[in-house]
Amino acid sequence: MKLHDFGLERFFARHEFAVKHLMCASDCESMTTEALLAFEPGSAELLLEQTLGYTETLGNPALRAAIAGLYTRVKPDQTLVFSGAQEPIFAFMNVVLEPGDGVVVHVPCYQSLHEVGRAVGAEVKPWVAREANGWQLDPDELPKLCTEKTKVLVINSPHNPTGAVVTGDRFDAIVKFCRARGLWLFSDEVYRGLEHDQVVKNAAACDVYEKAVSLGTTAKTYGLAGLRVGWIATQDLALIGRLAAFKDYLTICNSAPGELLATVALKHHEKLAARSRELVRANLTLFEAFARPHGINFVRPTGGSVLFAHRKGGERWCEELLHLRGVCFAPGRLFGGDPDHFRVGLGRTTFAAGLDAIR
Ligand SMILES: Cc1ncc(COP(=O)(O)O)c(C=O)c1O
Structure with a gap:
């Protein structure tokens, strides 16, 4: 590769x-x-008592529970903790895609969202969000972009670099299309919670579609990039197992202090x-x-x-x-x-x- x-x-x-x-x-x-620990009384002591051995591959159970708390439907065992959001992009594309598969990617975008699939040997088709259209995606373009080989649709909302949010009808149309075709919906939601108007807060893809993967991180919305804690949430337990097995070849498990601090952060998200x-x-x-x-x-x-x-x-x-x-x-x-x-x-x-x- x-x-x-x-x-x-x-x-x-x-x-x-x-x-x-x-x-x-x-x-x-x-x-x-120190400022983060001040959110949770008693957490400073916990940090000092934290042993520094290996941690659980799937993630600390308390952290997985805090992650599940960000969603309405997903349970702690339907989450998997990674080192940042970059690692699960790499893991997902490697686990799900085979050479010759098709992947349709929301562009412009954060490079790994199309580059890893390309390097795996998949055929990547850009789904262009146009400035003239307020940087919005047009779901009516999907039937032309997808073939019988298409396996994954990648979206990112709120979007990097445009700040557009895929809301309401558009989001529903994307989910409907994926469900009808049996596509994986890889939904990069690392800026979720940063919708400027909280009234239009988006549903997480993993809460509304059984073959969706929602991507999260402490880095962006929560301002804690140095923790290097990210995750995926999905209703598909088999996928969690496959990704955990792939992670054995990447970081194996996360840093124990990082997971503890991320748990404190997400309790106060x-x-x-x-x-x-x-x-x-x-x-x-x-x-x-x-x-x-x-x-x-x-x-x-x-x-x-x-x-x-x-x-x-x-x-x-x-x-x-x-x-x-x-x-x-x-x-x-x-x-x-x-x-x-x-x-x-x-x-x-x-x-x-x-x-x-x-x-
Ligand atoms: C859209 C998007 N996805 C994923 C990532 C990776 O996030 P992390 O720093 O948690 O690995 C970034 C970082 O800039 C991003 O903008």
Whole structure:
């Protein structure tokens, strides 16, 4: 299996910890271990008492229960804990896809969502969300994209990099299509809980469709990327077993302190998500005021922590900002976009200072 370089992660490897103003991060502002433990009385003592042996491959039972608490239908044994959300993307595509299978992927996107399937030997077809359509997917395009070989449909909502949310009728139409064709629905929901308008909060795919996999992580909505805790939730117990067996060749099990801290976080998920949403909303307001006078346009995101802006010669402009001002936006081509587009991250407390540096 030969994977192409992960463009965005190579870009971050160069710039994330070197630039003065990181303006493209998709993970929301983090916190200290002490601040997280303060949410749960007695948890600091538990952390100090935590033994550091191997942990359970499926994940700590308390953590699996906390993950199940994020869904309406899924039970703890229908969850599987991984190291971040990246690992389960790799595991799922390897376990489910065979060379020659078809996979239809929501684009633009986070690269691994199409790259791993391609490297496994599957035929990947892009399902394009168009800017003219508010970056929304059109379910009427699905019959043309899917053949009898298609096995998996991949969607991401709230979406990276556009901040679009697949809501109501569109989401129902996608589920209906997958059910009629017997397709796996791999639903990347790592920004779930960051819908800007909580009224339109999406159902999780795993709660409404028996062949759906919902992907989650502590990294984005909860601002705890350094825990490296992610998961999948699915009603399909056989799939959980196959993924757990594949994980034996990856990380085997998670870090014990990471799982303990993730359990504390998910017990208080509403408060952590509200903190991130508030920050994203405030930064979006700042960016709206900033954008037009600087020749920047964008479709207003309705969820997630990022937006996909464009400006004539956007990539060149971003390169200049990086070199002259230490301001870092992520070029659109890293998500399959064109050279005018760039990703803006809205989840950090340093956002206003970055805009000032550009001014
Ligand atoms: C859409 C999407 N899926 C998955 C991931 C991977 O998340 P994690 O950092 O938890 O591995 C990311 C990270 O940026 C993402 O944007």
